[in-house]
Amino acid sequence: MVSQEVQLRSTVAGFTAEGRLHTLSVWFILALRLMMGVAFLQSGASKVLAGDFSAAGYLQNAPPANGSPVADLFVAMGNTPALVEFANIAVPWGEVLIGLGLIVGGLTRLAAFWGAVLMLMFYLGNWEISHGYINGDFAYMLVFLSVAAFGAGRILGLDAYIEQYEVDGQPLVERYPWTAYILG
DSSP states (O other): OOOOEEEEEEEETTEEEEEEEETTHHHHHHHHHHHHHHHHHHHHHHHHHHOOOOSHHHHHHHHHHHTOTTHHHHHHHHTOHHHHHHHHHHHHHHHHHHHHHHHHTSSHHHHHHHHHHHHHHHHHHTOOOTTOSOOHHHHHHHHHHHHHHTTGGGSSSTHHHHHHOEETTEEHHHHSGGGGGTOO
16 A cells, blocks of 8 residues: 655635645545435435425424524524425435435535535524534535535545546636636
């Protein structure tokens, strides 16, 4: 087994963070991507197959009951039929598509972004801070963001191939640089 350390350095807003990443970390990044993919595929598939998913009761009742700071927003969404119907489709099918994207490593950054958005909504809706502000929903949101940041779709995933697909003699990501924001 050959492994080494890779130097990382990033500067944001004048602050620089540096560190060393062991090359074996690639397996843990892959494990995070697959874990979240399986979890979301399973969650979404169970909702789709049950056929009776409705977000209305949750939106109208759970956030106010747990003291969410955005409870009024959730209640307003729950009282808007068009938004409830959207949520009834977007949540289960979004979970399925996010899960599949992560499992196959295709459109990984896009899938991870929407996974993080869903987890932020779950975090705010499932507000429970009696043991602190960090809970499972918050931690999963950070896992999704890590999967996106590490470009986890390039690790035994379809994104590694999609990025190199040639368009007019150039790899896709070189021809269309914006695709780097959804692939990887």
